[in-house]
Amino acid sequence: MTTQAIDPQYRIEQKRRINGAFPGPCSQELAARRAKSVAAGVASGVPVYVADADGAIVTDVDGNSFIDLGSGIAVTSVGASNAAVAAAVREQVGHFTHTCFMVAPYEGYIEVAELLAELTPGDHEKRSVLFNSGAEAVENAVKIARMATGRPAVVAFDHAYHGRTNLTMALTAKAMPYKSSPAGTFGPFAPEVYRAPMSYPFREENENINGKEAAERAILAIEKQIGSESVAALLIEPIQGEGGFIVPADGFLPRLAEWAQEKGIVFIADEVQSGFCRTGDWFAANHEGVVPDLITMAKGIAGGMPLSAVTGRAELMDAVHPGGLGGTYGGNPVACAAAVAAIGIMKDLDLNARAQHIGSVAMTRLHAVAADLGDKSIIGEVRGRGAMLAIELVMPGGKAPNASATKAISEYCLKEGVIILTCGTYGNVVRLLPPLVIGDDVLEDGLNVLEAAIRSQC
The missing domain is CATH 3.90.1150.10 (Aspartate Aminotransferase, domain 1)
Structure with a gap:
């Protein structure tokens, strides 16, 4: 096996050890x-x-x-306590922990937005807005798409997971434990959410179906059951997370993105779990050369601090009126400092x-x-x-x-x-x-x- 050096100076001995009774x-x-x-x-x-x-x-x-x-x-x-991230957090905490960017803005938020414009797919002009969780990012991406297109419908896919808020529960495919249980349901859920068939190579009834054909199957379902003229956004995880780490067949994502562009539909890549070097590229969409209109991010963005983002085409992002996006803690200065440090570590290592x-x-x-x-x-x-x-x-x-x-x-x-x-x-x-x-x-x-x-x- 070829080894690869990685030595960020750990504080804790990097060995497993179980002592006596478990749990203790x-x-x-x-x-x-x-x-x-x-x-x-x-x-x-x-x-x-x-x-x-x-x-x-x-x-x-x-x-x-x-x-x-x-x-x-x-x-x-x-790492859970990376030295550079910890130092950045300590430095920021020593100055201020919060002002609310909507009240008194600060440079850290802008610096994160600039990094996201650099790292996300595509060389078009971009804008970003910061939140706290992946579900918030997804929910706001849908808001942006609806505002920009004037259309109501959002299409998600079989096996999808997008969060636990009311709208993102509707977008999530799996009922138990996210949406319901034998004792009841969290519903009613947000309307105008529809589901299309996913490319799941291991479980395809037709083992010979390729990615492009699987995309055409989904497109046909959308056209017949919803109508493309009603669809604001197509929302998909380039690699599905909670649904089973499903990697769609090659050609599936590019064909969907192409069709969405043809129909004026906003193509949203949910990279909350797959982003920030996780798949061997900054974002999983890059593996097939797909450039999303909007991309949602969280999880690996800030070394463990709560931060999420939507980055997208400037004309879409700017379609929302001032005051239409935001949140009290969105883009918290401590989380922004952590993100800048974490992204720096990703680049350096x-x-x-x-x-x-x-x-x-x-x-x-x-x-x-x-x-x-x-x-x-x-x-x-x-x-x-x-x-x-x-x-x-x-x-x-x-x-x-x-x-x-x-x-x-x-x-x-x-x-x-x-x-x-x-x-x-x-x-x-x-x-x-x-x-x-x-x-x-x-x-x-x-x-x-x-x-x-x-x-x-x-």
């Missing part, structure tokens, strides 16, 4: 306090409580150290190249495991780009989703000191989102545990 007594005590004070609707994937984190390691209150292959859902790409390296190492290992297991393999497909990777787990010999194995693998890894995430419409996908500053030895150790976990289910 301090985590159990915190769990008891939580049960009395935190709403039951807020769920956590692991039963331990964090005391410290750095690089690719998370330590809990009982002294256990875990390899983090989730990055807080693709957020801590530069060439984390696009690092993501490509991580993907190459992990893909090679996982494909080898699947081949070695042969007919008894539960690995249906290994997919993804860069350091945004997925393993879709199935029943041996077919494609029936294997959610029970997915849960068991996650639990096995956690007990061995490795945090992984799961996702997918069918609950059968293991997703890997390691910090892009993870060392090769730590990555290999985490993959060793994951491989053992997979083999334990075969």
Whole structure:
């Protein structure tokens, strides 16, 4: 294996270690306090409580150290306590923590907007607006598209995830746990939201359908069921996140973008999870040369501080009247300082190249495991780009989703000191989102545990 140096001077030893009982007594005590004070609707994937984190390691209150292959859902790409980000935050806090950009503006907001104009796809004139969360960014992108076009309808796709606010729940495809439960629903949801068929190569009924043909299938559904003249925006994740890290077939995104341009429809790329070097490029849309009209961002943008953005064509962004966009905390000065520092680290360490390296190492290992297991393999497909990777787990010999194995693998890894995430419409996908500053030895150790976990289910 070819190694690639990455040494941002970690504070914490980059090794996993599990001490005694799991979860430990301090985590159990915190769990008891939580049960009395935190709403039951807020769920956590692991039963331990964090005391410290750095690089690719998370330590809990009982002294256990875990390899983090989730990055807080693709957020801590530069590490959970990167020194440059921490220094930028301390510096900004020493001056002011808030004025509200809508009241008394400041340079940090402008600097972030300038960086986004530089980094996002396309060389057209751009404008940006900053918010706090990915859902806010998506919701405001829809507002901008509707204002700019004067049209009401928004088209999202099967398996999509766009957030938990009322509008973004409507845009999200999966009902449980985001929109409803056996006990009831969060609805009614926002109107004029429609859904089109996605390109999901592993689960296509017609295994021979290509990306362009899958796009034509979606276009036909939109034209017949909605009418392009009513559509303000086409909203899509270039690589779907919660839906299962679904990478559409080549040609799917370009054809949709081309059609949207022909019909005067705003093409919105939701890059909340896939942006900022995660896929081996600044944005996943770049892999097929797609230039979105609007792009939504969050997660990896600010090294763990809450910040999100919409960047897009100047004529679209400026179609909204003054006062029509904003929010009290949107583009908070501390979060902006963190973003400038985090983006600087991404450039200095060439984390696009690092993501490509991580993907190459992990893909090679996982494909080898699947081949070695042969007919008894539960690995249906290994997919993804860069350091945004997925393993879709199935029943041996077919494609029936294997959610029970997915849960068991996650639990096995956690007990061995490795945090992984799961996702997918069918609950059968293991997703890997390691910090892009993870060392090769730590990555290999985490993959060793994951491989053992997979083999334990075969």
